[in-house]
Amino acid sequence: MDRIEEGMSAEPATAPAVVADAEAGESVSLMEQLLSDPSHDYRVLNYGDVIEGQIMHVDRDELLVDIGSKSEGIIPAREFSTLTDEERAALSVGDHVLVFVVQAENQEGQAVLSIDRARQEKSWRRLQEIYEAGEIIEAEVTNYNKGGLLVNLDGVRGFVPASQVTEIRGGDDSSKQADMARLIGSKLSLKIIEINRHRNRLILSERQAIQERRDVMKERLIEELTEGETRRGRVTSITDFGAFVDIGGADGLVHLSELSWSRVKHPSEVLKVGEEVDVYVLGINAEEKKIALSIKRTQPEPWSRVAMKYEVGQLVLGTVTQLANFGAFARIEDGIEGLIHVSELSEQRIGHPRQVVSEGQDLILRIIRIDPARRRMGLSLRRALEATDDEVAASLGPEAVELKHELMAREIEIEAEADESESEPEGEQATEPADAVAMSAESTEETPRAEDGEEESGS
CATH class of the missing domain: 2.40.50.140 (Nucleic acid-binding proteins)
Structure with missing residues (x-):
């Protein structure tokens, strides 16, 4: 009985422990299942993810x-x-x-x-890639401050200094502010020149973007261009030595000598910025990336038509373009100039052409020689003034008659001055050496020649 009681009492003593172990095992097994179940694989989060x-x-x-x-x-x-x-x-x-x-x-x-x-973070990462690749992007101008423009690039604010924007002119602050205000809402092509994510700093340049884009276009254009072809272009800038013309993404130089068949002192006389012109491709230097252009060669060479248009003895209108000791040059049309020898300026003996004519003056002239092969033409003022009013009117129009009378009046003045000079006593001439000095000073080339002669005689 005692054994039975002991046996009966022993079972209840060990049963709870077995059940507890079983329950604990089940809990551990369930936790393992939850941890190993992909559906409950919770993400571990960190700032900046x-x-x-x-x-x-x-x-x-x-x-x-x-x-x-x-x-x-x-x-x-x-x-x-x-x-x-x-x-x-x-x-x-x-x-x-x-x-x-x-x-x-x-x-x-x-x-x-x-x-x-x-x-913003996505934009920064994209902008970093663009910066490293050296690519060009577009952005809208949202505002401006004293130093330049503000742009928005998908949540990232960028800054474009005023010096890096082509449409912001120099000058006082008010004009700069007006230019920047006008650009709000417009889109600009930009190149990232500085990026610092930690300092929230993004600096861009429109000038560099345009220049790089033009360099690419210029390389492509140089490959396509051929010497001798004619293209339409737009004048982008003017300098003392010529004009630059954009012919499709690249500028070529039209040298001063290639602007016109006529004599041109400065490109601004015949061109203005923004004007559209036809240009002839003179030469291409692929290594230096230079393009030489010509405007005058898109037009007929004037001397090729001289023989058909002019003849010896013909009366023409001309404009004095240059004075020299030996005479004056006159333009009778674009690309056609002739020489009025000093002996053909007046019936009187003169020391220098400036005594009779001046640069820019309009004259009635008679053609006395034509040499198309050498591109030379001889003109005469004094022989033109011998023409009758009817001949002048028939050849050049009624308004030219008045010009002839003005020129004849000047000829009469020159003749009177010559007569007065000849009537002066020799003694008075000798006592006024200053007049002789003034006459010699009127010719910049004759005075050195006289000095040379004195040195030679002295030696």
Whole structure:
């Protein structure tokens, strides 16, 4: 009996321990299953993570997003403020959005997320790639400050210094401010010249972007161009030695001597910036990336038509272009100039052409020689003044008769001066050496010759 009681009493003593062990084993097994189950593989969040989540609830003040964490993440309204009204209205449950982890867990155990910072972070990474690749991007001007323009690049604010914008002129601050205000809302091609994510610094340049783009276009254009072809272009700048013309993304130089068949002292006489012109491709230097152009060669060579258009004895109108000791040059049309020898300026003996004519003066002239092969033409003023009024009117028009009378009046003055000079006593001439000095000074080339002669006789 005692044995039976002992045996009966022994079973209850060990049963609870066995049950407890079994339950503990089951708990451990369930925990292992939960940990090993991929459906419960919760994401470990860290500040700065950029991850994709699914919208679970949309509210005016916040969004709830499933990001695979143990609880849903929350996006406060301040963290999606960069969304437009249209973008906000389009948000709906089930949509996938890119978010930035602002706080891994708040007091309620939720992750605090941001759409704005996610977009910005994504933009920074993209901008870094663009900077390293040296690519050109486009951005809209949103505002400006004293130093330059502000642009928006998908949530990242960039700065374009005023010196790096082609359409901002120099001058006082007011003109710069007006130029910058005018550019708000416009899009610019830009190149990143400095990027620093940690300092939130992004500096861009329009000038570099344009220059690099033009360099690429110039290389392509140089490969396509052939000498002797004619292209349409636009004058981009004017210098003392010529003009630069854009012929499709690249500038070529039209030298001063290639602007016109006529004598041109400065390109501004015949061209202005922005004007469209036809140009002839003179030469291409692929190594130095230079293009030589000509405007005058797109037009007929004037001397090729001289023999058909002019003849000896013909009366013409001319404009004095240059004076020399031996005579004056006169232009009778673009590209055609003739020489009025000093002996053909007046019936009187003169020391220098400036005694009779001046640069820019209009004259009636008679052609006395034509040599198309050597591109030379001889002209005479004194022989033209011998023509009758009827001949002048028939050849040059009635208005030329008045010009003839003006020139004849000047000839009469020269004759009177010559007569007065000849009537002066020799003694008076000798006592006025200053007159002789003045006469010799009128010719810049005759005076040195006289000095040379004196040195030779002295030696």
